[in-house]
């Protein structure tokens with residue numbers, strides 16, 4: 360059995376924005392943890408909002424010269 364990912368690892372991956380670039384198996388473990396863990400789900404929601412806001416800003420501004 361694969362060891363479960365812990366809260367520390369989850370927040371590290373989320374804060375590094377790794378959840379979109381890491382292997383599918385790793386992401387599945389992270390998603391599974393988020394389903395079970397309220398605290399990490401909250402953290403994930405915060406980062407989701409942040410990333411969406413950043414993308415929004417990036418879209419409205421001209422690209423850097």
Ligand SMILES: [Zn+2]
Nearest residue numbers: 365366396399
């Ligand atoms: Zn957790």
